[in-house]
Amino acid sequence: xxxxxxxxxxxxxxxxxxxxxxxxxxxxxxxxxxxxxxxxxxxxxxxxxxxxxxxxxxxxxxxxxxxxxxxxxxxxxxxxxxxxxxxxxxxxxxxxxxxxxxxxxxxxxxxxxxxxxxxxxxxxxxxxxxxxxxxxxxxxxxxxxxxxxxxxxxxxxxxxxxxxxxxxxxxxxxxxxxxxxxxxxxxxxxxxxxxxxxxxxxxxxxxxxxxxxxxxxxxxxxxxxxxxxxxxxxxxxxxxxxxxxxxxxxxxxxxxxxxxxxxxxxxxxxxxxxxxxxxxxxxxxxxxxxxxxxxxxxxxxxxxxxxxxxxxxxxxxxxxxxxxxxxxxxxxxxxxxxxxxxxxxxxxxxxxxxxxxxxxxxxxxxxxxxxxxxxxxxxxxxxxxxxxxxxxxxxxxxxxxxxxxxxxxxxxxxxxxxxxxxxxxxxxxxxxxxxxxxxxxxxxxxxxxxxxxxxxxxxxxxxxxxxxxxxxxxxxxxxxxxxxxxxxxxxxxxxxxxxxx
Ligand code: HEC
Numbered sequence: 216x217x218x219x220x221x222x223x224x225x226x227x228x229x230x231x232x233x234x235x236x237x238x239x240x241x242x243x244x245x246x247x248x249x250x251x252x253x254x255x256x257x258x259x260x261x262x263x264x265x266x267x268x269x270x271x272x273x274x275x276x277x278x279x280x281x282x283x284x285x286x287x288x289x290x291x292x293x294x295x296x297x298x299x300x301x302x303x304x305x306x307x308x309x310x311x312x313x314x315x316x317x318x319x320x321x322x323x324x325x326x327x328x329x330x331x332x333x334x335x336x337x338x339x340x341x342x343x344x345x346x347x348x349x350x351x352x353x354x355x356x357x358x359x360x361x362x363x364x365x366x367x368x369x370x371x372x373x374x375x376x377x378x379x380x381x382x383x384x385x386x387x388x389x390x391x392x393x394x395x396x397x398x399x400x401x402x403x404x405x406x407x408x409x410x411x412x413x414x415x416x417x418x419x420x421x422x423x424x425x426x427x428x429x430x431x432x433x434x435x436x437x438x439x440x441x442x443x444x445x446x447x448x449x450x451x452x453x454x455x456x457x458x459x460x461x462x463x464x465x466x467x468x469x470x471x472x473x474x475x476x477x478x479x480x481x482x483x484x485x486x487x488x489x490x491x492x493x494x495x496x497x498x499x500x501x502x503x504x505x506x507x508x509x510x511x512x513x514x515x516x517x518x519x520x521x522x523x524x525x526x527x528x529x530x531x532x533x534x535x536x537x538x539x540x541x542x543x544x545x546x547x548x549x550x551x552x553x554x555x556x557x558x559x560x561x562x563x564x565x566x567x568x569x570x571x572x573x574x575x576x577x578x579x580x581x582x583x584x585x586x587x588x589x590x591x592x593x594x595x596x597x598x599x600x601x602x603x604x605x606x607x608x609x610x611x612x613x614x615x616x617x618x619x620x621x622x623x624x625x626x627x628x629x630x631x632x633x634x635x636x637x638x639x640x641x642x643x644x645x646x647x648x649x650x651x652x653x654x655x656x657x658x659x660x661x662x663x664x665x666x667x668x669x670x671x672x673x674x675x676x677x678x679x680x681x682x683x684x685x686x687x688x689x690x691x692x693x694x695x696x697x698x699x700x701x702x703x704x705x706x707x708x709x710x711x712x713x714x715x716x
Contacts, residue, residue, distance in 0.1 A: 223286035225293035232282065233290075236274065241294065242302055242406055245274060247364040248385045249294040250302070252407040252426050256365075256384075263291055272343065304386070304406050304427050309439045312403035317392070319399060319436075326394040328357050333376055333705045334663040335393065339366050342675040342696025346370075346381075348396070351662045351703060354669075354681055354691060358396050363387040368410025369702055369715070371461070373417030373435070376704040380420055382411035388422055390437055393704070402439070404431040412461040412468050419483040421468040423456040430456050430470055432481070432510055441510050447475045448514055457522055458565070460716070462530040465547070469526075469533065470512075476520045478533070478545060479512040515550040519543065525564035525578060527593060534578070534591075536562050544596055554596045560585030566610050566715045568620060569593065570639050579637075581608035581622060588622055590642060600642045606630040610658045613639065613713030614706070616665030617684045619646075620713070623657035625673075631655045634670060636687055646687050656680070658698075660714060663705035671698040 230239065236246035247253065254262060266287060269277035278287060326332045334351035344365065348358040363383035370379045378399070381389045386405035391398055405424035412421045419440070422431040430443040445454045454474035462469050466484040487508035521535035521543075534556060536542045542556025542564075556562075560582030567580040576593040586607055590600040606627020613620035620637045624630040632650040634657070637643065648670075650656040655673035662669070665684055672678040672692075679693040679701065706714045 223283075223289045225286075225290040228282060228286060228290045229293065232278065233294075240302060241298060242304075243364075243385050248406060250407065250426070251295050251297050253365075253384055254295060259291060259295060262295075263288070266291060301426065302406055304403075304424075304429075306439055306442050309402060309404055309431065309442070312401075313437060313439075314401045316398040316400060317395075322392055322395045322397065322399070324394075327396060330357055331663070332394060333708070335376075335704045336660065336662075336669065336701050337370055337379065337393075337704075338679060338695060338698045338701045339370070340696045341365065341699040342677070345696065347695065347698075348393070349679070349693070349701075354667065354693070356693065360396070360398075363389060363401075367408060368423075368458070369700060369707075371411055371413040372702075372704060372707050373413045373415060376708045378417050378435075380411050380413050382408050382422060384408060386422075386424065388420065388433065388437060390435075400437045402433065402437040404433065405429060409456065410458050412459045414461060414466070414483050415463055419468075421459045421461075421470070421481065421483075423459040423470060425455040425473075428453040428455055430459060430479070430481070430512075432483075443481070443510075443512060445472055445475070447477065448516070458524075460524075460526070462526065462547075463710075464530050469530075469547070471521045471524060471535070473520060473522065476517040478515045478517065478521060478535070478547075480515070480547060481510060481512055482508050483510070485509045513550070515545060515547070517543070517545065517552060521545075523563065523565045525567040525580070528569070528576070534564055534567075536564050556591070556596060557598055558582070558589060560587065560589070560607070562589060563609060566612075568611055568613050568714065569712045570613065570615070570620075572599075572639065572642070575599075579611055579620065581611050583607055583609070583626055586624070586627065588620075588637060602637060602642055602644065604635055604644065605633045605647070612659040612661065612668070614661035614665035614668075614684070615712050617661060617668070617713065619668075619684065619687070621659040621668055621670070623655075623659075625655055625657045631657070634659070648682070648687065648689075650680075658700055660701045660703050661706060661711075663703060665713075669701055671695075671701065673697060673699060 237249045238244040241249045267279040330350035336349040338347040365384040367384040370381045386408040404422040407426035409423040417435040420433040428445045432440040454472040457471040457473040459470040467482045470479040489505040493504045519537045524533045524535035542558035544554040546553045561584040562580040569578045579590045588602040606624030608622045609625040634648040636646040638645045658671045668682045668684045681690045
């Protein structure tokens with residue numbers, strides 16, 4: 216019977232036409248996972264176009280001639296419907312997924328290229344799932360390699376920038392040796408993943424998952440150490456993990472839960488106190504129950520869920536914002552909220568930057584819902600200035616050697632092609648750099664010395680656009696396929712004040 220003559224049965228169509236590549240359980244295979252969580256960033260109309268026309272230069276074939284129109288729409292609705300019960304990804308699945316690509320003993324001990332290894336940039340190209348390596352002195356690419364489908368969250372560097380760890384939306388963690396330009400190992404730590412964090416010595420890796428509700432801890436070779444179920448203190452309510460960050464001075468990872476009002480701190484050193492759990496009669500006499508401090512969560516209970524946050528320089532405090540936009544300051548030593556933040560426009564604290572202004576330490580953040588950059592005093596938590604910009608922005612970037620901070624208006628459909636430069640002394644916009652209307656220009660990162668600022672022309676036929684950070688004039692363009700992010704090794708490893716970590 217020809218496909219169009221029978222009643223549409225999306226589950227059957229899926230098994231017949233899609234399962235071979237996307238997995239019988241939709242968890243992915245040669246093609247990416249097809250679950251609503253994983254597809255959430257792809258508009259349905261776009262997804263339909265991909266299924267009808269296929270994706271050029273990939274294994275994704277066109278189905279317009281194979282599956283009739285209505286059946287195709289139904290099939291697509293079906294892959295945008297959650298799998299019930301939620302798919303599992305156990306410790307055994309994680310262990311079984313690990314791939315050793317290179318023998319560490321065979322990897323050379325110095326870079327295989329002549330460029331300054333600390334001034335390399337990694338450019339994540341989402342258009343065709345590749346990563347380009349740029350020489351930050353010559354501002355030229357030296358290498359390009361395929362990545363996992365849809366990298367998510369910034370890559371994280373370890374061991375002075377020799378190794379870099381990538382997380383993909385579908386849960387794959389990749390360890391890459393930047394000196395040898397080789398993938399070392401990979402493991403699938405989840406089904407839908409937000410980001411990864413790595414200890415500076417590269418010995419511990421943490422993975423924040425939406426699906427399943429877990430925080431996964433790996434060693435530096437991507438062997439599984441532990442799966443932490445993300446649940447509240449009583450183990451009753453489970454939660455997605457929104458993000459995990461590394462806090463070097465504390466030798467710990469800090470994780471934000473999305474559905475439970477708790478922040479977790481997970482120590483990756485064994486030289487740490489036990490964690491009291493349950494009722495404790497007398498702390499000193501150690502009555503009550505304790506669990507080891509190493510690789511277990513220390514919980515801070517909050518009134519609101521935190522979605523995104525920013526750490527103070529010494530990592531003793533974090534500024535957080537909830538989805539509703541309310542801001543609060545949490546002290547990680549006393550494990551309590553210590554102040555409220557007068558922020559209303561949904562600050563994007565994860566991309567906040569700091570600098571010294573008139574004898575004070577300030578931090579500035581974009582807001583996802585209001586067209587302003589907010590400047591906050593890091594001691595008093597007062598808002599010092601609200602700088603109007605062209606539209607709600609996503610990324611704010613500077614460098615200690617630059618007097619300018621660059622902000623985009625990415626969340627504004629009309630003005631997403633405009634970058635603005637803010638003078639960090641006068642706190643005013645001093646220059647506007649407009650690309651072509653309708654084509655996003657965003658995400659700036661500076662060279663190691665702060666001389667050049669690199670921005671993304673965020674399109675499939677996009678580019679890295681290089682600006683002189685003093686004159687703000689365009690210097691050159693390097694064609695790239697939807698360069699969604701770029702990361703300078705030095706700025707990340709040194710935790711440069713003008714960039715996020
Ligand atoms: C021969 C293997 C193969 C088959 C069969 C296949 N796909 Fe794909 N599909 C892929 C690959 C590979 C990609 C990733 C393409 C890329 O690199 O962007 C993909 C991408 C997609 C995407 C975009 C996902 C994203 O996150 O970007 C959708 C949606 C999709 N496929 C749906 C389907 C559906 C529905 C079917 C069945 C009707 C199907 N595919 C059959 C290999 C396949």
